[in-house]
Amino acid sequence: MNRRASVRIGETPLARRLLIGFVLALSAVFILAPLAVIFGQAFSMGLGYFASTIAAPDTRHAILLTVLTALIAVPLNTGFGIAAAWAVTKFDFPGRRLLVVLIEIPFSISPIVAGTAYLFVYGLQGLFGPALQAAEIRILFALPGIVLASMFVTAPFVARELIPLMEAQGRSEEEAAVSLGANGWQVFRRVTLPNVKWALLYGVVLCNARVMGEFGAVSIVSGNIRGQTNTLPLQIELLYNDYNTVGAFAAASILTLLALVTLAVKVLLESRGAGRRRHRPAATPAPGVAAPRQEGLAP
Numbered sequence: 001m002n003r004r005a006s007v008r009i010g011e012t013p014l015a016r017r018l019l020i021g022f023v024l025a026l027s028a029v030f031i032l033a034p035l036a037v038i039f040g041q042a043f044s045m046g047l048g049y050f051a052s053t054i055a056a057p058d059t060r061h062a063i064l065l066t067v068l069t070a071l072i073a074v075p076l077n078t079g080f081g082i083a084a085a086w087a088v089t090k091f092d093f094p095g096r097r098l099l100v101v102l103i104e105i106p107f108s109i110s111p112i113v114a115g116t117a118y119l120f121v122y123g124l125q126g127l128f129g130p131a132l133q134a135a136e137i138r139i140l141f142a143l144p145g146i147v148l149a150s151m152f153v154t155a156p157f158v159a160r161e162l163i164p165l166m167e168a169q170g171r172s173e174e175e176a177a178v179s180l181g182a183n184g185w186q187v188f189r190r191v192t193l194p195n196v197k198w199a200l201l202y203g204v205v206l207c208n209a210r211v212m213g214e215f216g217a218v219s220i221v222s223g224n225i226r227g228q229t230n231t232l233p234l235q236i237e238l239l240y241n242d243y244n245t246v247g248a249f250a251a252a253s254i255l256t257l258l259a260l261v262t263l264a265v266k267v268l269l270e271s272r273g274a275g276r277r278r279h280r281p282a283a284t285p286a287p288g289v290a291a292p293r294q295e296g297l298a299p
Contacts, residue, residue: 146229
């Protein structure tokens, strides 16, 4: 075979250098430069001004509301993701693939559309609006609406990480545990969870990052009430519209720092095997050789 013909595209030193240089240049322009501007502007008037801006009542409330929303939405979506992945991968039922499509719908719908849909469901003129008003239950322009909108846009993250991995692992280990007398909770805690723990944490990290950075849907259902329903992304926009540029960048630096921490955790989890779709199948015993006994599963 001709040696020149066997060389693949990108294997020459010049092509590699050009490709790597192109990627590094784009990363510097579109990622590193904005990060440098954010932190440079945030501290442009000194550390004291930065601290006073972050400690302002409205900004402090926005940070606390963002954290509170994440503390509520992320665990709920984690439970939903685990339940959805378990149902899809461990049971056969009509409409199983349709359920997977429904789970991933938030990825294909604009958050603005999702927020508007919540207005028509829970608003005063919406489907449940009159009943909620009669019961004096407030959903929109309050914490429940912010949590619901955040849960909608982040619903697929955990399930999307777990379903492919659990499908690749199959059901043999769970069925073996059940045959040894384990109940459902024991099967999940001692068989399923150890196999998917890194993928689960990976999905939780991504879900948390999206909850804290969500803007579109939350901007619709929160009402942008200063000091009451503004999350940190909405507070950044509000500060910028008030011509408080340094304050906006100071608040943005907090959100950026959270994103960088999330990225570091994501890289750490990937190094531990999270997000990978590989699974080593169990060895098949030779004919006439009994399978190894799994201890500690029986109640």
